[in-house]
Amino acid sequence: MRVFVTGATGWIGSAVTDELLAHGHKVVGLARSDEAATALEAKGAIAHRGGLDDLDSLASAAATADGVIHLAFKHDFSDQAGAGRSERAAVQRMLDTLEGSDRPFLLASGLASGVTGRPLTEDDPSPHSGADSMRGGSENLALEYAGRGVRPVALRFAPTVHGRGDHGFTAALTKIAKERGAAGYIGEGSARWAAVHRSDAGQMVRLALENAPAGSRTHAVAEGGLLSRDIAAAIGDYLGLPTVSVAPEDAEAHFGWIARFFGMDLTASSSRTQELLAWTPTGPTLFEDIAAGAYELPE
Template structure:
């Protein structure tokens, strides 16, 4: 299968590209820079220079592919609403190019703020609709094409897709701990983050591309919910720093932009996903990765 992958050189996308190539798929990867394009070409993928701000180019690439795995997103926390509108436009153009084809369109989505007070399941619809909602309402936009001849699938990723080299949330928390001299958590730290190892996430994406049905919402989740106080304790133990509670009123001052996510309680089940796709996670847990030094390098920080 010729697969167009956006975000193909990113943290998750590079692992997905490797997984697809290893299973005899042809990958055309979107690359925003010469460096990213060279890395993709070195793997045996075809690089396509461009970005999410070129919806017509994305549509053309989608139309030329046998399937699309859309993993890219502009993680601009200074203009998150604008990033959502860009996402909505990009997704709509790719879906329009695939309409009536029966080809797969897999979209990276998230688990935060879907439901409150209980574990999220694959049956829970996203409450976000329209370009001005979180991530541009792209999950519901994509799934609306399931009745328009597209095998649209929403991949709901855990907030922590972890492993050595991760520059995401846990890396940022580790950097904050180094800067503050304490590994913090908010309040009592009982709120939970789902987690999945990067290798398990890539394998699930490949399985979903092969056989996830239109309109499904696979949960890319290995651990249903790791308490944030345990995450902080693991970071503190590895860095030799104390662990302490941070009052919610001081969250933004202490943690910066990540505070809005760190305080969420978002446990999520993947039981139906495992049954549907025959997926069994085998990678290390989040706490094991932290203890093993996956976030040891001071330079592995900050941006996502």
């Protein structure tokens, strides 16, 4: 298949690109810069110049593709509503381009939901709808096209997609721990995060492209729920630092922007995804990656 991938040079997207190329697919990656274009071409992918706000560019790439994997997102925590509106506009334009074609459209989503007291499952709908909601309500928007000649699939990624070179949540927590001289968690540390290794996430996306039915919600989750105090302890053990509780009222001052996420319960099951796609995560666990130095900080 000829697959248009946004975010193709990002942390997850580069793993997806490698996975697709290794299995005989042709990748057309969205590139915002010469550096990104060069990186894609060095892998044997095709660079398509443009950005998320260039809707005509997105539409032209989607129109000539056999399928679309949309992974890019503006992670602007100072204007989350604006980022959501931008996301919705981009998703809407690509979906309208694909309407009636029966081609797949996969898009990145997350595990944040109103579900409490149990892991989120693939049967649980996203509570986010509308342009001003989280990620512009793009998951629900996309799934509406299942009856309009598109094969939409939601890719719900664990909050930590880990591995060597990760610059996301776990890397931020590690940096904060080194700066503070202690690895912290919030309150009792009972919030839980799901996790998945980057290589497993890349494989799941490729299998979803090839096999997931229209309207599917898939969970890129290998470990369903790791306690935040255990994540902090693993970071502390690696850095040789103590592990401490941070009072909820002090969390923002201690952790900064990541406090709002580290205090959330983001736990999920992937049993139905594994069965649907014949997918079995085999990569290292988060704690194995931390212990092996995947989050080593420069001196």
